[in-house]
Amino acid sequence: MTTPLPGISGFAVYAPPYRVDLNDWCEWTGNDWGKVRTVIGRGFRMRGPNQNVYTMAANAVMRLINQYEVDPSKVRFLGLGTESSLDNSAGSVIVKGMVDRALRAEGQPPLSRNCEVPEFKHACLGSVYAMKNALRFLACDGERYQAIVVSADIAEYARGSTGEPTQGAGAVAMLLEAQPTMLEVNLAGSGSASDYRAVDFRKPLSRFCHQAPRHNGQVQDLPVFNGKYSTTCYSDETLHAVRDMFTRRSLAGGQYFRNLAAVFMHRPYHRMPQSAFALTYLFALAHGGLEDRAELRRYCDAAEVDHGKLVQEMSRSPSLLDLVEADAIGEEVYPLSMALLRPFRATDTYQELIEQKMQPGSESMMELGNLYTGALSGWLAAGCEDALRRGLQWRGRELLTIGYGSGDAAEAIPMRVVPGWEQAAGRIAFSASLGYAVNLTQLQYESLHDHGNAAHLPAVSEDEFVITRVGQRREPGFCDQGIEYYEFVRAREQIRRGTGTS
Numbered sequence: 001m002t003t004p005l006p007g008i009s010g011f012a013v014y015a016p017p018y019r020v021d022l023n024d025w026c027e028w029t030g031n032d033w034g035k036v037r038t039v040i041g042r043g044f045r046m047r048g049p050n051q052n053v054y055t056m057a058a059n060a061v062m063r064l065i066n067q068y069e070v071d072p073s074k075v076r077f078l079g080l081g082t083e084s085s086l087d088n089s090a091g092s093v094i095v096k097g098m099v100d101r102a103l104r105a106e107g108q109p110p111l112s113r114n115c116e117v118p119e120f121k122h123a124c125l126g127s128v129y130a131m132k133n134a135l136r137f138l139a140c141d142g143e144r145y146q147a148i149v150v151s152a153d154i155a156e157y158a159r160g161s162t163g164e165p166t167q168g169a170g171a172v173a174m175l176l177e178a179q180p181t182m183l184e185v186n187l188a189g190s191g192s193a194s195d196y197r198a199v200d201f202r203k204p205l206s207r208f209c210h211q212a213p214r215h216n217g218q219v220q221d222l223p224v225f226n227g228k229y230s231t232t233c234y235s236d237e238t239l240h241a242v243r244d245m246f247t248r249r250s251l252a253g254g255q256y257f258r259n260l261a262a263v264f265m266h267r268p269y270h271r272m273p274q275s276a277f278a279l280t281y282l283f284a285l286a287h288g289g290l291e292d293r294a295e296l297r298r299y300c301d302a303a304e305v306d307h308g309k310l311v312q313e314m315s316r317s318p319s320l321l322d323l324v325e326a327d328a329i330g331e332e333v334y335p336l337s338m339a340l341l342r343p344f345r346a347t348d349t350y351q352e353l354i355e356q357k358m359q360p361g362s363e364s365m366m367e368l369g370n371l372y373t374g375a376l377s378g379w380l381a382a383g384c385e386d387a388l389r390r391g392l393q394w395r396g397r398e399l400l401t402i403g404y405g406s407g408d409a410a411e412a413i414p415m416r417v418v419p420g421w422e423q424a425a426g427r428i429a430f431s432a433s434l435g436y437a438v439n440l441t442q443l444q445y446e447s448l449h450d451h452g453n454a455a456h457l458p459a460v461s462e463d464e465f466v467i468t469r470v471g472q473r474r475e476p477g478f479c480d481q482g483i484e485y486y487e488f489v490r491a492r493e494q495i496r497r498g499t500g501t502s
Helices: 022-029 033-039 053-067 092-105 126-140 227-249 255-259 271-286 290-303 307-314 320-325 335-344 348-357 372-390 421-425 442-451 491-497
Strands: 007-014 018-021 043-046 075-081 146-155 168-177 183-185 191-194 262-265 398-405 409-417 464-470 484-489
Touching: 007 053, 007 372, 018 022, 018 442, 022 033, 022 442, 043 442, 053 092, 053 146, 053 168, 053 464, 053 484, 075 092, 075 126, 092 484, 126 146, 126 168, 126 372, 126 398, 126 409, 146 372, 168 372, 191 227, 227 271, 227 320, 227 398, 227 409, 255 271, 255 348, 262 271, 262 372, 271 290, 271 307, 271 335, 271 348, 271 398, 290 307, 290 335, 307 335, 372 398, 372 421
Parallel strands: 043 168, 075 146, 262 398
Antiparallel strands: 007 168, 007 183, 018 043, 146 168, 183 409, 191 409, 398 409, 464 484
């Protein structure tokens, strides 16, 4: 009998109630709803006036503890993955502080005083790095304990930019154990890749130097990004991470992908992971056996793409940083592969393999928007819940997860579904977490986006953490300037106070 690998035993999701319907957004902005619905999704969430990345993370952790009846005193690792930090000193311990106070108020023990509280930042890959470190903790010195990793982010883009419809906000918490009840994570068989890309997607602190704080002291975290170049970086780093995983596990060809139960990837918007996975599959064919190469040649012949030149292109490792230095970030580094990808989308293989493997949870994620570090774990949670609902036979089968963080790095991590996974999946409550939503008007959206507040916003409907005030004192004996104070407020109390309204 093999010893189980550490892994995941539960998920919990928090989505703020304030929702932008992308159909409405298209009417406001004159965008094509048909295209937006197909490529991006149906809606996204926005953080409220009294919310930030830490309140959302704490909400998700509290839900995880309650949904899975976790003994908080056994949690000795609380990792926070985010790229929306508000403090350059503290991070995860802020979440711990909120959760401890709420647990004590409910008559429960707090999280262990001996709990590690690291924060991980690398764009959207931060939570994957947090998960890997939590698993290493469980495998090395935390076998008798539990770990929680929470991913929380606020994806904001300038109004009028190409990124505007891909915004989002929320948090996803994961329960990890040495003997998991849902997914074993094969770190030894994982693949990693990283490379510096300069202007892919960045958040330099200089953006804040002259920014006046908005409602509740919040700043607007608009990134510096280059859309076409960023898409190329995502695909290229994904290819390299999967290639490393294949090397470490002595895999080759497309059969590996065909045998998978499902594939989950970093998800900035609906279409992007589909394209990256399809490209990865074509690359796998180029390095597979006779049948794989014959399949690839059939696609080439149908698309009138030179097979020999394509294989040469798929065997090299281009430097995307050279494009920046040559002021040519709009150039395609895999032109033949991309030329083949377009007609490949129309094939039966694409429909039966790419779309089918990525179908679990995909519909639910079209409602959530981009969660940055939470995009992958959120999709994995939605997928497990969806698989349970549809009665998919996942026991003992492998899932492939691929995380990505701009800048650039990627992780290809295989997971195995353990026996009895259904019970843990039944507690995820992903759909329920999206149950309460307030569709914003155009004026509310624009005001909440630009100023951090809006008129006539209803209070949140559930028990949640909120920001009660922001410190302003700067005196010789005491200073709390810019430090947020939090409270766990019951829904009925929020309604009485009017919390969340202007």
